[in-house]
Amino acid sequence: MPRGERPLGPEDTALLRFAGDLRRLRDQAGKPSYRELARRANYSPTALSDAAGGRKLPSLALTLAFVRACEADPASWTKRWRELAVEHTQPPHPGTPYPGGEPFTEDDAKRFFGRECLVEQVVESVGAKPLTVVLGASGSGRTSLLRAGLLPALDDAVVITPGQDPVLDLARALAEVFENTTADRLAQEFREDPDHLRLRIRQHRPGLVLLVDDFEQALDAPEFVAAVTRCPHVVLAVRADGRKRWRDLGVEGTEITIEPMSADQLRRAITEPAAKIGATVETAVIARLVADAANQHALPLVQQALVETWRRKRGMTLSLAGFEESGGIEHVVVRSAETLLATLGETGERAARQLLLRLVSVRRNGIAQRRTRLLDVDARLLGLLVKARLVTLTEDGAELTHDAVLRWPRLARWIDEDRENLRTHQQLVTAIELWEASDRDPLALYRGVRLRKAKELGEFLTVEERQFVARSARRETRRSTALIAVMAVLLALVPGTVVYALSNERKITEMNASALGGKALSQSEALLEQRRPYADKYALVGYDVSPSAESEKVLRLASAVARGIPFTGTPKDDADVVVAPRGEMAAVTDADGTDRMWTIDEDKASPGQKFADRHRVVKLAERRAVTRDFNGQEHLWFVNDANDLTYLTALPSRFRTLDLSADGSRIVGKVGASVEVGLPTPDESEYAELYDLSDPRSPRKLPMPVGNPGTVALSQDGRELATGVWNQATGTTTIEFWSIGGTVESAGPPMAQHAYVRGITYSGDGRWLAVEHSSPESIVEVWQRVPSGTPVLRARLDTALRAGARVTFSDDGRVAVVRDNVFEVQQLYTNDRPADRLVYVVGHGGSTRAVYRPQNRDFLVRGGGQDPELLPYDLDTGRIIKRMCEKDGARLTDSEWVKSFGEVERREVC
Template sequence: MPRGERPLGPEDTALLRFAGDLRRLRDQAGKPSYRELARRANYSPTALSDAAGGRKLPSLALTLAFVRACEADPAPWTKRWRELAAEHAQPLHPNSPYPGIEPFTENDAKHYFGREFLVEQIVESVRVRPLTVVFGASGSGRTSLLPALDDAVVVTPGENPVEDLAAALAGLFATTTADVLAEEIRQDPDHLRLRLRQHRPGLVLLVDDAEKAFGADDFTAAVTRCPHVVLAVRADHRQRWHELGAGGDAAEITVEPMSADQLRRAITEPAAGIGATVETAVVARLVADAANQHSLPLVQQALAETWRRKRGMTLSLAGFEESGGAEHAVARAAETFFAGLGEQDRAAARQVFLRLVSVRRDGIARRRAPRPLDVDADLLDRLAKARLVTLTEDGAELTHDASLRWPRLAAWIDEEGENLRTHQQLVTAVELWEASDRDPLALYRGVRLRKAKELGEFLTVQERRFVDISARRETRRSTALIAVVAVLIALVPGTVVYALSNERKITELAGRELGGKAISASEALMEQRRPYADKYALVGYRVSPSPEAEKVLRLANAVTRGIPFTGTPKDDADVVVAPRGDMAAVTDADGTDRMWSLDEDEAVPGKRFADRHRVVELAERRAVTKDHTGQEHLWAVSDAGDITHLSALPDRFRTLDLSPDGSRIVGKVGGAGDAGLPTPDETEHAELYDLSDPRFPRRLPMPVRNPETVALSHDGRELATGTWDSDAGTTKIEFWHIGGTYEPASPALSQNVYVRSITYSGDGRWLAVEHSPESIVEVWQRVPSGTPVLRARLETTLRSGARVTFASEDRVAVVRDNVFEVQRLYASDRSPDRLVYVVGHGNSTRAVHRAQHDDFLVRSGGRDPELLPYELDAGAIIKRMCEKDGARLTDSEWVKSFGEVERVEVC
């Protein structure tokens, strides 16, 4: 007979109450034996019995397994476990390598990793310039950079900056006091400079949160005249600093978000320094969550909490999950912050959080890009200090996606979902209105205007002005509109709306005739760029399925969902789409490129590059532009609304390839040859750069001095070079592992033609080689350490250059002039299958595969810069149309097109 449970006794501690509730949960489940629970939970009976024993806190995983075995909801138990774990967690030992949410201090310098190059940049700037200004978003780690200097004094100005300055420095001068020094500075700001030169000429004055003293002229004058000064300024105060005019020839350094490699070092190196390790799964989770974001304090906080729960000297995934990671850190910080507010501030904070959230049409909430907020500056400062909001040069944004899962904010989003969707549409409308030079036709009217008026406190000053102007225009239009409507009503009966047929009353059509009629109608509407082409194509496909009908359905769906660039782009504009299809650079009418954010079926305008800059290459978080002189420049592109000039590339450098992840760039310096067969130029040579620190690209050794064509792999770690031998009439393609040195990555490939371009697939498994001048594309399968194997030869009657893109499921897309085609590849002798061949679409734009939507973005053809989202799966197209209620023709549309023929239900 099994032994009974040990009685718990009085449940006078939180741990005993927790154990008692676990036992009662088991009772409510019918009191299954621990052996039965073990079968359900996949834990041993002893472990489950100990979990309810009350002697120690069980792990979160064990607790949740117990709860699920009792068929209870794990969510409240997760919350309760974390509250109890916070009480039982080990205190943060002084030897912890992670400071948590607080900035690094002088004592933490040995644990500060990932920013070494930036620290060196500041040290070098201090050596050659009297004044260095470090700009960084809140939470970017700019304050933590300051302790890197040896002989330095840190000053943090408060309400009385001069007194704070004097208090920090008085100890350096034996013959004065803080009060006396403060009075001297007020009377003559230059006095401090003279004292430092006399007593401590090498001292560096570090001013943290310098923006707090921008209103104190005597403080600013005294500080900026000192021999060696570093000011740390929050990025949203950059314009104020420039308006002060106190910088002279100050060096300006911007702290960018940590890259994945930098963040990985910041996570692992501090632990390694004291003999501890961080499990790879923890590193991967944190890097995925926080790379390229200003989230370093949250990462440090999550690591500090994981350190409390370490197993020996290992920061394990179990400990990380028990701590709740960044999500729990954000939720706890948000609840603590919110609990400390009064009722009025709570309402204001709620409004701030909601203004920084957008809800897409599919109902998914996401963070907005940084945007200015006309709210109390003190409240924003407190939110930034709590690491809940990040303040950048472009405005405010939620610090991390985990904020969206904070239960209180999630509830607010549910309550205001409709308003948030309406507001998102309004934001887009305002941006389009501004981008079109405030075209009156872009203003709101009717139902959209009424809904916008109801947003109330959601509206910013700019949005409220847009609504007011729309309302005034609506009032002026009302009388004229009534007259126009009357005229239209009179004209409609005699108008052939869709030009589908002159026969209004057809009593009977065979299925094939009806399908053919619907397909013809769809093609006519596509040609005229008129609505409902996809609806008619769906009727034709449902009535008479065929490969031709499926082709029309796919094309009609793409045309109907076409993504226009409204307002500013000129005809025949250049269009460059980012590798993931989430952004595009499009040329405005004045010849300057503008960034656009691409959603599923819409484009939202963002920032423009510098005057007359055109985008040459666009990668993840990086862009290369060429100015009107031919000089190329490197830019940071966080999103369409956040672009920053980083550096000019070397003189006469022209980009040949930028790795899709933005980590490496390769180009040529010297004479530029025309496309086609090469023209020898002795001065021309190739150069390869590492962009880990994009403001200072680091030149890498180039394995081939002057190849005719080059290509970088997706991660920038491999380089393919094609070298033309004119005597032999062959091109030698070589593959190189690149870094501080280079070495062959696989055997070379010889081609008996001149190779115009080389393209890697994202996973490195495939390689496309385009021949010149025939524009034949050969696709080779990469074999580890072996010679590539030819798998496909894609020929064409067109001789224009091919632009090749690889997608998932071994698909390759090729655009030649105005022809767009997709082929499925096979790692065997089987010939590729042609999935798509469309004439009239393509035109100077590479087809970009969007994995999140599983479609291709292709230019619509002609001079219009519009992009078509081309989906290959007819079933997915029909599902989307039916779910969005966009598949069914109205009764009047059906009758106009098909007369009295019985309706066909398409969904």
């Protein structure tokens, strides 16, 4: 006969009440035996009996197994277990390798990992320049960098943290550095003449480096700023939202930005501190944390999650079971948020709710997401939310620290309750952006229902948003007042009939005003289809009357078509067009199959010299061109300009160029019987070769680090080579980076891509890398380069098209992709903000890549027809309007206006 359960006695503790409820749960399930529960739960009867014994808190996994065996809801028990776990968790062992939510100190230097490259960069800057400014978002680790990274790395340094009295805080920190003085005496000295600090350091400690933390707190203290910025060696740590105020001081210094930790850096920050004390972290825990926090300023949350996992470690192993019991980052956020709310009181909670909801937007599909905003709120409350790691302050404003904040049950409930207001607010933000883009056109202001809904948002709005609503309300009032005055006069003259007529006339006026924009855009689109002139003029009228994303798109396209660059006299239909890297020249195929060089100047092209008979340009760089003759032999040319071509040399026999660096200094290709780029099963007889073109008449062969890569790319300065090697067995392409100098050496950790990589493209400054997958549809991933680290994924551009993508970067963080006949441009960001699509146009691109022209700040893209025409695509609407108005190309003639719009009053667009 099975032994009965030990009585619990009075349930006067949370642990005993928990055990009692587990027993009652078993009773409600029909009181199965523990042997039967064991069969259902896959745990031993003894473990299940102990779980309800009340002597110790069972593990989360055991508790949930018990609950599921009793067919109860595991979610509510998970929440209850975690609340109880907080009470019963022992304090961390003194040997815990992680600091939790606190910054690293100098004593933690031996376990400060992941920021080695950044430390080296700052130390090098200190040796080269007097002043270095380290900028980082809140939670990026500025304090840890100074105390655990730089302080031990520098021979002589001191950390200064300004507070309420920055000068006195400076003096207190230096009183221990300078002998025979006191903090009060130093403070008085610095206030009388801030330059005394510089003189003291030069006389007594010439190598001393001042490490100033939280410098943004002292920007309003001129004596402090003057004292520290004049010193020989200074590092200022400035929170990112203080960058503008810092720059307004006009002090020159080297700026270094603390980027979020990459996956590899975060992995080291997790594993290395544990390894230092002989502990290990299970791979599953590492994978979960890296997936949750890589490339985000969430390191404090990771450290807190690791501390909670450490408390539940098995021996010296941080296990997945312990991590799941702790709740991970999500539980850290919930606990921190609820703890903060408990201290705020009812009024403070309402204010916190309003602030947090301002940092949330709701998509059309109803999904809530984080958003960045400039807030004009109580600085104390914002500071508390930042300290609790719920909000991060960046250069662009405030944002929720992590997606886990959105999953905080209380905030999720607030979002559901205010979902309609959040949608209204999102529409208002978009309206303000359009209003600003249209040079604050009064017609873009709110009125009617939209205005009434915006007013109802009240204190939810920022100062800028309230100003927009107030301006809209004033305009609405003026329109209503004028209408009432006119109606009063007419009522006195002809009651009844005139009221109807006026009401009807007002509708016609509103209809005409609304219809005018649509009619102008329709006229523009019709002219575009027929390739007839003036499409841009009508598009400008449409945009001026009714500014919107759609009218802006038509204006950009109409401007590009109006400025189209034809290659007059080139009779060959569908000719190949190869444009130089900066868009100043192009090679276009003539009717005889020979390429001719053309000079491109703003919006026109002038013919130049031809290459040798039936030579076609394969690659075009600055002052270099590679051509292929009718026998397949490739040749190197010097291109001084379109009218000055000089033959240099033939490239090696059977050589096929894969890439030529934009500056013309390096060339890489393959040698083989039939080299075809982009095949996942290359000919084994092929091999790759790399050449230095410093002496272009005698190319010098360089060591090729990979024998037969499937994909290769050169950086624009020719100093780096990327190679992609496809492993058909594993379905993986390994991308490696190589530094090209006298030798070829590794330039960073490799990237493994679980797809066949068809193409790789560097940006001009080397900060970005585009990788095109073929699976079989074309997918372009854009990665941000990290010095000596693993690149960070910033954008993923999918398509249903199978054609290969041709990728180009501008010099201001935009990426242009041409696939088949689609031309697309996206704006990239160096944080976790998704890329913004700026352009998506069908009917452009064709056989050539888009080329960014820095001198014109536009993209050259192939027209959609067979003619070898290039369209200058400018994305700056204000610049388009300015250009049209300056050239008097914006005004329709009177006859054109009347023909299209009848007697409607003319709109002056300039």
